[in-house]
Amino acid sequence: MIKLYGAPLSHYYAMVKVFLLEKGFDFEEIYIAPTYSEPFLEISPMGKIPCIEVDEGYLSETTAILGFLESCIPEYPMTHSDAFRRAQMAQMIKIVELYIGVESTRLMGHVFFGRPFNQSVADEVKPTMEKGLAALRRLSSFSPYLLGDEITMADFYTYYVLKTAAPVAKKIWGWTIVDDVEGLRPWLQLMSERPLVQQVDAERNAAIKEFMDKTS
Ligand SMILES: N[C@@H](CCC(=O)N[C@@H](CS)C(=O)NCC(=O)O)C(=O)O
Structure with a gap:
């Protein structure tokens, strides 16, 4: 059985977990904090979560994990069959x-964990995020999913990135990124109504609350 290593607090962990659930995998969760030390580096060479263990070995990096899981259960596809559309999804x-x-x-350290604010980092981050959002606007069809009428890996990935990026943008710049891209709000709503997304979001919100209660 697949083992999923990580912590429900992490939005990357949430992406992999929801993908495992949506694809119908049996898996076991092993809660572990990221650490750049042995023996964890054997499992995840950058010391990051999430990572998975399968019969063939260990895998880290969310996009690599999602790609592997996708190829394991092709009967519930979360990518397009057409090669060019698949490449557009990867893009x-x-x-x-x-x-x-x-x-x-x-900027997450400041927004979520009370670390000092660094203005020069914030000044670098905003223009890049603006370009990223503009690219998202250009590439998405929201019909009703990001890339057409079928849900893909890109929907799950983007959903959890935005769930984290949105509060960062709001707190640092008072910027509501969801309003910058027409169609983003209803798409987020659509994604958040999926029962398995709701399950993972509830677990993540509880983990965030527990963490905040402990550190405040
Ligand atoms: N590029 C990695 C990023 C994963 C990541 O940054 N995970 C965080 C938790 S949300 C982590 O492990 N942080 C510890 C660290 O960066 O040392 C992926 O796509 O999986």
């Missing part, structure tokens, strides 16, 4: 990952 995920996800994460 979307990469843009969301690099220019919205990774950038907003640079």
